[in-house]
Amino acid sequence: MSARVIDGKAVAEGLRATLAARVQALPFRPGLRVVRVGEDPASGVYVRNKDRAAAAAGFDSATIHLPAETSQDALLAQVAALNADPAVDGILVQLPLPPQIDAQSVIAAIDPAKDVDGFHPINAGRLANGQPGLVPCTPKGVMYLLRDAGVTLAGARALVLGRSTIVGKPMAQLLLAADCTVTIAHSRTRDLPAECRRAEILVAAVGRPEMVRGDWIAPGAAVIDVGINRLADGRLVGDVAFAEAAAVAGCITPVPGGVGPMTIACLLENTLDAALARRA
Ligand SMILES: NC(=O)C1=CN([C@@H]2O[C@H](COP(=O)(O)OP(=O)(O)OC[C@H]3O[C@@H](n4cnc5c(N)ncnc54)[C@H](OP(=O)(O)O)[C@@H]3O)[C@@H](O)[C@H]2O)C=CC1
Numbered sequence: 001m002s003a004r005v006i007d008g009k010a011v012a013e014g015l016r017a018t019l020a021a022r023v024q025a026l027p028f029r030p031g032l033r034v035v036r037v038g039e040d041p042a043s044g045v046y047v048r049n050k051d052r053a054a055a056a057a058g059f060d061s062a063t064i065h066l067p068a069e070t071s072q073d074a075l076l077a078q079v080a081a082l083n084a085d086p087a088v089d090g091i092l093v094q095l096p097l098p099p100q101i102d103a104q105s106v107i108a109a110i111d112p113a114k115d116v117d118g119f120h121p122i123n124a125g126r127l128a129n130g131q132p133g134l135v136p137c138t139p140k141g142v143m144y145l146l147r148d149a150g151v152t153l154a155g156a157r158a159l160v161l162g163r164s165t166i167v168g169k170p171m172a173q174l175l176l177a178a179d180c181t182v183t184i185a186h187s188r189t190r191d192l193p194a195e196c197r198r199a200e201i202l203v204a205a206v207g208r209p210e211m212v213r214g215d216w217i218a219p220g221a222a223v224i225d226v227g228i229n230r231l232a233d234g235r236l237v238g239d240v241a242f243a244e245a246a247a248v249a250g251c252i253t254p255v256p257g258g259v260g261p262m263t264i265a266c267l268l269e270n271t272l273d274a275a276l277a278r279r280a
Pocket residue numbers: 138161162163164165166167168185186187188189192205206207208226227228229259260261263
């Protein structure tokens with residue numbers, strides 16, 4: 001292996017320690033509510049990790065777990081109650097939602113000032129316009145990791161693999177704002193390996209286990225693996241074939257212990273930011 005492995009767990013611990021110190025100095029505890037509907041197994045891990053991290057950093061955090069058959073109206077009523085609750089600074093509705101619920105409508109119902117996921121159209125629009133707002137946690141965490149690893153951003157050729165609203169698109173916006181030359185690739189991209197090979201910064205967010213092979217990576221590239229894929233044998237792997245890619249890349253994030261912990265730390269940072277803005 002030649003690549004430096006970026007320790008997302010350690011960077012996240014550092015960020016959480018800074019946030020904990022800031023929270024301790026406040027006359028109130030920032031309030032975070034996670035709404036989970038049904039039993040999506042991947043959400044279970046995330047919600048558990050988040051609860052532990054939020055409590056340890058001094059946040060007032062709770063998960064509201066609703067049954068899988070919850071109606072859209074009932075979920076909208078829950079969101080409205082959290083919007084109206086002055087003790088709640090951040091609201092996160094865990095995705096995916098069951099099929100009877102339209103996620104877009106639910107996200108649009110969240111008070112943009114409490115939208116710590118940064119998924120509300122108002123916050124997405126602010127990001128696109130270069131205005132301050134709440135930024136989606138995963139792409140925000142990736143930017144922290146790139147900066148921590150000392151990766152040169154201005155002028156760098158960056159490729160984002162994936163164009164989802166929650167990862168790919170906001171990731172591309174943040175890299176663009178940092179003066180990268182950004183390409184967004186997706187399932188209709190012609191010759192994906194060739195596009196990847198041109199990238200000095202490669203961010204993979206496709207949800208396809210180990211799809212990105214070693215010979216797709218430019219020598220010395222910074223490789224950020226957002227993918228979280230649970231294999232049949234229980235192993236957790238990313239969207240990048242780690243060992244192959246690490247033989248070629250300059251630096252690379254592992255799964256687990258890469259982007260995932262940063263997502264949670266950034267959720268806490270967004271909650272603190274939302275609390276300070278709301279209560280100012
Ligand atoms: N570490 C973390 O904190 C987080 C990790 N994740 C993980 O990141 C991954 C991506 O998540 P998310 O963005 O929500 O996923 P989505 O399924 O919403 O989006 C996947 C994207 O990848 C593209 N894609 C799918 N298959 C291929 C292919 N064979 N070739 C090229 N492009 C393809 C899709 O293209 P098209 O648009 O054309 O369909 C789409 O744009 C998942 O593994 C998820 O679990 C997600 C959130 C947080």
